[in-house]
Amino acid sequence: MILVYIDTAEKQITKSSYEAATYGAELAEKMGTTAEAIVLGTVTDDLAALGNYGIKKVHTVADTKLDSFDAQAFTKVLAQVAAGFEVVVFTNNSTAKAVAPRLSVRLKAGLVAGAVALPDLSDGFVVKKSVFSGKAFANIKVTTEKKIISLNVNAFRTTKTEGTAEVVAFDATVEEGRVKVVKVDKVEGDISLTEADTVVSAGRGMKGPENWGMIEELAGLLGAATACSRPVSDMDWRPHHEHVGQTGLAIAPNLYIAVGISGAIQHLAGVNRSKTIVVINKDPEAPFFKAADYGIVGDAFEVLPKIIEAVKKIKAG
Amino acid sequence: MKILVCISKTPDTTAKIAFSDNNTKFEEQGVQWIINPYDEWYALVRAIELKEADPSTILHLVNVGAADNDPIIRKALALGGDEAIRVNSTEGDSFNIAAQISAIATEGGYDLILTGKETIDYNGSSIGGMIAESLDLPYISHAIKLDLAGSDATVVREIEGGEETDTVTLPAVISCQKGMAEQRIPNMKGIMGARSKPLTVKEPTAAESYTTVASYDLPPAKQGVKLIPADTPEELVRILHEEAKVI
Numbered sequence A: 001m002i003l004v005y006i007d008t009a010e011k012q013i014t015k016s017s018y019e020a021a022t023y024g025a026e027l028a029e030k031m032g033t034t035a036e037a038i039v040l041g042t043v044t045d046d047l048a049a050l051g052n053y054g055i056k057k058v059h060t061v062a063d064t065k066l067d068s069f070d071a072q073a074f075t076k077v078l079a080q081v082a083a084g085f086e087v088v089v090f091t092n093n094s095t096a097k098a099v100a101p102r103l104s105v106r107l108k109a110g111l112v113a114g115a116v117a118l119p120d121l122s123d124g125f126v127v128k129k130s131v132f133s134g135k136a137f138a139n140i141k142v143t144t145e146k147k148i149i150s151l152n153v154n155a156f157r158t159t160k161t162e163g164t165a166e167v168v169a170f171d172a173t174v175e176e177g178r179v180k181v182v183k184v185d186k187v188e189g190d191i192s193l194t195e196a197d198t199v200v201s202a203g204r205g206m207k208g209p210e211n212w213g214m215i216e217e218l219a220g221l222l223g224a225a226t227a228c229s230r231p232v233s234d235m236d237w238r239p240h241h242e243h244v245g246q247t248g249l250a251i252a253p254n255l256y257i258a259v260g261i262s263g264a265i266q267h268l269a270g271v272n273r274s275k276t277i278v279v280i281n282k283d284p285e286a287p288f289f290k291a292a293d294y295g296i297v298g299d300a301f302e303v304l305p306k307i308i309e310a311v312k313k314i315k316a317g
Numbered sequence B: 001m002k003i004l005v006c007i008s009k010t011p012d013t014t015a016k017i018a019f020s021d022n023n024t025k026f027e028e029q030g031v032q033w034i035i036n037p038y039d040e041w042y043a044l045v046r047a048i049e050l051k052e053a054d055p056s057t058i059l060h061l062v063n064v065g066a067a068d069n070d071p072i073i074r075k076a077l078a079l080g081g082d083e084a085i086r087v088n089s090t091e092g093d094s095f096n097i098a099a100q101i102s103a104i105a106t107e108g109g110y111d112l113i114l115t116g117k118e119t120i121d122y123n124g125s126s127i128g129g130m131i132a133e134s135l136d137l138p139y140i141s142h143a144i145k146l147d148l149a150g151s152d153a154t155v156v157r158e159i160e161g162g163e164e165t166d167t168v169t170l171p172a173v174i175s176c177q178k179g180m181a182e183q184r185i186p187n188m189k190g191i192m193g194a195r196s197k198p199l200t201v202k203e204p205t206a207a208e209s210y211t212t213v214a215s216y217d218l219p220p221a222k223q224g225v226k227l228i229p230a231d232t233p234e235e236l237v238r239i240l241h242e243e244a245k246v247i
């Protein structure tokens, strides 16, 4: 059986958890078994609706001690739930990166962190994962009886069908975490950059922080998150958490629009898994064009206002 | 205070990624090796800062790898740290590397174990958490800030769309990323001094591996960019809407 860990933020199921649910359900079908899910702490969403993503049963441990994140306490609970399962699936976010490696040791289960596809079962259990910061893939053979897969965010679609999952309380022993969460600062009104379908990103070509109005306007119209190149965050034109690339966040949105970014290899490392890449740069020799699907060679300050107008027209129908 | 920093060796960020032996081996020909940026700029430099703030701090570095990792270890020692340990092992997955480091950590009795957020070649983000579980220690991943008051640590970690502030009592394992510290360049004194710092080589302890790399693939090449004239950006919007269907 497959167990999918459903992650929550502010008591709601995160978007990428639905990707993990779909993945788990498809894996279960491939292995001739069923997929169930586990949710820790207080959740306000309708958990039975996970049935729409192919989950048959949802186990809950609604202990308020789990409303505060501690990787060790979470791992101890998950290990109890996972006892009867062959594969545990996570969405590879900040929770999974802290918990999945611990669970791997505790369950003696080989971990593939950063998976991008369903396992190939033709010769053992082989999972494709992203390596070299998006520049290549490795096919990882898991040789342990139990397996853990942490699926890269945005690497797998969600498929919605009809279904209702049975929701059952799991009677677990829950410990107080040794890590105390003192506070959580959310960036107000932001769309999570790693989960966003569309990202509008800009670089040093924007000349200064005062020119980000256009970037934010375009992002707002597209329901997109904003990102930036490293020098832009280093100069404090934009907050650090927007920095994408080799040393920043790695993202894989459906659409990545890069404005005034040269496309250095370290920048590409964080964005080259994006499905469609659009580049706006005044230099036809900018390396980013080689990695792009669509491009405009032109001055962002002239091109962007026209793009914003055209998007407004589409959005108005 | 006794700190252990885990240092790994990775290809330079501009290295050409290619594979040989039927796509089963990373092609090392012509590759420049560096200290994994997260380990160097953030974990190591923050540890050095903590030692500067409290000179009684003992700072050790550990690497799991072959003798050809020694130049990288010396480079790390040139930045700071009292001594380094290399576990002479090349075979082994993340679990195995974590088991080697855990053995060293048990022997050394460290208060704080720092790793990078991830290696830029394997992108596992796993070894820190595996060490923590093996040693039954608390683990805080993706830390962007770390302050100590005696054995009480305050850590800020990055989470999706925000930041979380945590407190924990040491010993603990913490993985580090941007924000922790500023990159440093080793100076001449550091480079000279590094030559005489102890670099102890230890043989690996027996440990399993849970995974192996069966093969590598390169992503399919891009089709080539479709350029839209700068005087008709609305055409780009139309294509994205009607043809690519991404907006």
Ligand SMILES: Cc1cc2nc3c(=O)[nH]c(=O)nc-3n(C[C@H](O)[C@H](O)[C@H](O)COP(=O)(O)OP(=O)(O)OC[C@H]3O[C@@H](n4cnc5c(N)ncnc54)[C@H](O)[C@@H]3O)c2cc1C
Pocket: A202, A203, A204, A205, A206, A228, A229, A230, A231, A232, A243, A244, A245, A246, A247, A248, A259, A260, A261, A262, A263, A264, A265, A266, A267, A270, A280, A281, A282, A283, A286, A298, A299, A300, A301, B013, B037
């Ligand atoms: C180890 C290492 C790690 C790194 N990690 C990262 C990382 O994680 N992320 C990252 O982004 N970088 C990273 N870098 C830095 C990277 O090498 C580049 O220096 C950086 O990405 C360049 O940022 P940029 O494209 O904004 O600026 P620039 O390279 O200065 O490019 C600006 C671009 O804007 C264009 N432009 C200028 N004016 C206009 C205009 N009016 N209209 C349209 N276009 C215009 C220019 O033609 C140019 O192509 C790293 C470097 C190293 C060595």
Ligand SMILES: Nc1ncnc2c1ncn2[C@@H]1O[C@H](COP(=O)(O)O)[C@@H](O)[C@H]1O
Pocket: B006, B007, B008, B009, B036, B038, B039, B043, B062, B063, B064, B065, B094, B097, B114, B115, B116, B117, B118, B119, B122, B123, B124, B125, B126, B127, B128
């Ligand atoms: N061979 C190694 N020797 C010592 N430390 C390592 C080694 N490999 C990885 N690490 C540490 O573990 C962190 C996470 O690695 P990974 O799980 O591969 O992404 C790295 O940033 C290093 O701090």
